[in-house]
Amino acid sequence: MRIEFQAKVIFWHGPAPFLFAPVPADISKTIKELSAQLSYGWGCIPVMVRLGKTEWKTSLMPREGVYLVPMKMAVQKSEDLAAGSLVNLAISLGF
Secondary structure: OEEEEEEEOEEEOOOOOEEEEEOOHHHHHHHHHHHHHHOOEOOEEEEEEEEOOEEEEEEEEEEOOEEEEEEOHHHHHHOOOOOOOEEEEEEEEOO
16 A cells, blocks of 8 residues: 655654654554554554655654654655655555
């Protein structure tokens, strides 16, 4: 399943500082309904993410009722990202 959405990149302090893109609540709800089939544990869901010209494998992390897409340092550099950046993401579930 491929899902596209827009999000504002956020900074999260712990346990290690990192940038994330929150998945909108309505899409997170749909993903949550499928999570029993997709999660490998702790509620994390493997995904393939596409942002601009960059594509990477990661896992959605549940946090405060939505899922967060981790924005790796390599992605931050290649796509010139910072907290507050507006991004258009495409995620494919179940990788």
